[in-house]
Amino acid sequence: MHPRQTKKPAATASAAAPDEQRLTASDNSRRRLLQNAAMLGGAAILTACGQQADAPAVHTGKQSWHWKMVTTWPRDLPGVGSGAQRLVDHIREMSNGRLDIKLYGSGELVPAFEVFDTVSSGTAEMGHGAAYYWKGKIPASQFFGSVPFGMTAGETTSWLYYGGGLALWNRIYQPHHVRAFPAGNTGVQMGGWYNRPINTAADLHGLKIRIPGLGGEVMRRLGANVINIPGSEIFTALSTGVIDATEWIGPWNDLTFGLHQAADYYYYPGWQEPGSTLECLINQQAWNSLPADLQAIVRIACQSITLDIHAEYTSRNQQALQTLVHEHGVQLRQFPDQVLAELRTTSAQVLEEISHSDADTAEIYASYMQFLRSVRDWTAKSEQVYLQIR
Numbered sequence: 001m002h003p004r005q006t007k008k009p010a011a012t013a014s015a016a017a018p019d020e021q022r023l024t025a026s027d028n029s030r031r032r033l034l035q036n037a038a039m040l041g042g043a044a045i046l047t048a049c050g051q052q053a054d055a056p057a058v059h060t061g062k063q064s065w066h067w068k069m070v071t072t073w074p075r076d077l078p079g080v081g082s083g084a085q086r087l088v089d090h091i092r093e094m095s096n097g098r099l100d101i102k103l104y105g106s107g108e109l110v111p112a113f114e115v116f117d118t119v120s121s122g123t124a125e126m127g128h129g130a131a132y133y134w135k136g137k138i139p140a141s142q143f144f145g146s147v148p149f150g151m152t153a154g155e156t157t158s159w160l161y162y163g164g165g166l167a168l169w170n171r172i173y174q175p176h177h178v179r180a181f182p183a184g185n186t187g188v189q190m191g192g193w194y195n196r197p198i199n200t201a202a203d204l205h206g207l208k209i210r211i212p213g214l215g216g217e218v219m220r221r222l223g224a225n226v227i228n229i230p231g232s233e234i235f236t237a238l239s240t241g242v243i244d245a246t247e248w249i250g251p252w253n254d255l256t257f258g259l260h261q262a263a264d265y266y267y268y269p270g271w272q273e274p275g276s277t278l279e280c281l282i283n284q285q286a287w288n289s290l291p292a293d294l295q296a297i298v299r300i301a302c303q304s305i306t307l308d309i310h311a312e313y314t315s316r317n318q319q320a321l322q323t324l325v326h327e328h329g330v331q332l333r334q335f336p337d338q339v340l341a342e343l344r345t346t347s348a349q350v351l352e353e354i355s356h357s358d359a360d361t362a363e364i365y366a367s368y369m370q371f372l373r374s375v376r377d378w379t380a381k382s383e384q385v386y387l388q389i390r
């Protein structure tokens with residue numbers, strides 16, 4: 001039985017700064033004093049065990065917090081789902097059980113695409129997903145998931161932590177009483193599975209393909225018939241001809257779904273998702289209720305799981321790719337240069353148009369593109385040239 005239902009938080013503006021990395025101990029102490037004062041005034045609802053609803057949040061070090069985390073992934077889905085479970089396991093272990101978070105897979109408490117609203121309302125204190133799922137509500141969120149022909153995992157993490165990205169991310173979530181931390185990265189994905197070869201961009205005309213987000217919009221403009229279906233339905237749709245092609249994640253997850261049994265050609269690279277960031281969502285008032293040491297544990301656990309998930313994807317993907325090619329005879333193909341050039345040009349047009357959605361999106365687009373232009377020069381002279389000579 002779950003310990004408690006957390007009441008919907010009052011719709012008060014957050015006093016927390018967008019980037020906890022920048023908070024000092026005195027900032028945290030001052031904020032807790034402010035929180036305590038607010039709670040004494042009866043304006044807030046506490047979530048800590050054993051506290052009276054109108055008691056100040058004086059932390060003795062013996063209190064415990066019991067939270068719910070909803071996710072956009074099926075429970076234990078390799079990589080994204082198993083990584084989310086490891087995140088809450090790490091937090092429980094590092095906090096000696098003081099912050100105990102129960103994970104709910106997609107559909108167990110709420111459907112996948114209701115995760116953001118569930119954290120926003122405080123029905124669940126925490127969520128795990130990917131920011132581009134919320135594009136209908138917040139167009140700028142797409143820049144915090146993955147951007148076609150955008151930054152790699154390492155470059156994106158640099159932008160988020162040392163290029164102002166995380167502060168912008170939290171600014172667009174702040175009106176929804178949600179704060180975000182990067183919490184995983186899949187690395188470069190694969191281009192996907194096709195049941196016919198793609199030799200020129202004209203071959204995309206009329207192609208029925210499952211590809212979500214910005215990549216889907218790019219494909220649509222190049223004449224493809226883009227169909228959005230959840231991951232769990234991809235295999236059946238591809239094997240029965242409902243779709244002609246699909247992208248999913250990469251060799252590890254694609255092998256698990258058996259997609260090699262449903263299409264002949266496996267294309268690379270994943271131009272549409274060159275480094276997809278996963279996110280940990282936290283209800284702002286629940287976050288405010290935590291003492292500074294538990295906030296630090298959550299913050300560092302999210303950094304840790306970002307490294308952990310990316311490392312596991314790299315390890316499992318290279319193993320699975322060998323299995324697909326050598327045990328299942330999968331035909332690997334790189335997209336032709338002409339096709340990639342069309343995709344790149346169209347991607348730039350789509351991004352530029354989205355930047356006009358609202359002022360936040362314009363600012364985030366400018367920040368993202370400025371960092372990309374700058375880091376591309378460094379990458380070209382470091383990792384890129386090194387990988388060419390290795």
Ligand code: CA
Nearest residue numbers: 247248249273
């Ligand atoms: Ca994908």
